[in-house]
Amino acid sequence: MELRVFQRGFNFSQDGPGNRLVYHLQGCNLRCPWCSNPEGLSIDGGWITTPEALAAEAVRSRLMFFEGGGVTLTGGEVTLQWEAVLHLLSLLKAEGIHTCIETNGTSPHLPELFPVLDLLIMDLKHHDSARHKAVIGMGLEQTIANITAALDAGQQLALRIPLIGGFNASAQDAKQFAALLNRLNVGKRATVELLLYHEYGRSKYDKLHLPYTMGAEARVTNETRLQMEEILRQSGLTVIRT
Numbered sequence: 001m002e003l004r005v006f007q008r009g010f011n012f013s014q015d016g017p018g019n020r021l022v023y024h025l026q027g028c029n030l031r032c033p034w035c036s037n038p039e040g041l042s043i044d045g046g047w048i049t050t051p052e053a054l055a056a057e058a059v060r061s062r063l064m065f066f067e068g069g070g071v072t073l074t075g076g077e078v079t080l081q082w083e084a085v086l087h088l089l090s091l092l093k094a095e096g097i098h099t100c101i102e103t104n105g106t107s108p109h110l111p112e113l114f115p116v117l118d119l120l121i122m123d124l125k126h127h128d129s130a131r132h133k134a135v136i137g138m139g140l141e142q143t144i145a146n147i148t149a150a151l152d153a154g155q156q157l158a159l160r161i162p163l164i165g166g167f168n169a170s171a172q173d174a175k176q177f178a179a180l181l182n183r184l185n186v187g188k189r190a191t192v193e194l195l196l197y198h199e200y201g202r203s204k205y206d207k208l209h210l211p212y213t214m215g216a217e218a219r220v221t222n223e224t225r226l227q228m229e230e231i232l233r234q235s236g237l238t239v240i241r242t
Ligand code: SF4
Pocket: 028, 029, 030, 031, 032, 034, 035, 036, 037, 041, 075, 076, 077, 104
């Protein structure tokens, strides 16, 4: 079994609790115009390794997993390689290592990972399926099904909403996100975090000779984020910042 990876490194608290060894897995099925890892989108890039090699590296790194750390798989989209990911997570769990994935939530295979997953971090990019499909290329149906499946399974779940100006970042959007999450009975069973749009990936687009289509209107102020957080909190959701 093989895994294609395009980046690895340690990161503190941004991708799950504590100090974590983070692997970025190659390939994504979506094309968000604001993606900060365009080099990870094609399924062909990166380098090839195995779940066994990554698990062995994690075991050797165990002393680095302080403050509740462990291994996080992110991307790209980890579920494009879900069978190898399932094997890797199983190896890590057998070693008692804390496991986390970050996913766009679009794979029907996602629930198969729950038994070997300590923390599921899932994107929720919009509250309206048609708008989600128009901008990103896929509706929200599978993402919603996966949120429901995670809640039903008692899976620890952290939802992340990337705030993009002109797409999903107004007080009205916050009310609609809250309505959607309350329809799903999220309540206190998951955390919700709002992330500000950033342009860290911009220079990568130039290097890859790809057009960067995001303009200044995509930027979101901290005041807007605070207002949206308050609306979500008032609706009974647990809003966090990591
Ligand atoms: S889902 Fe994530 S990795 Fe895929 S295109 Fe969107 S931002 Fe990039």
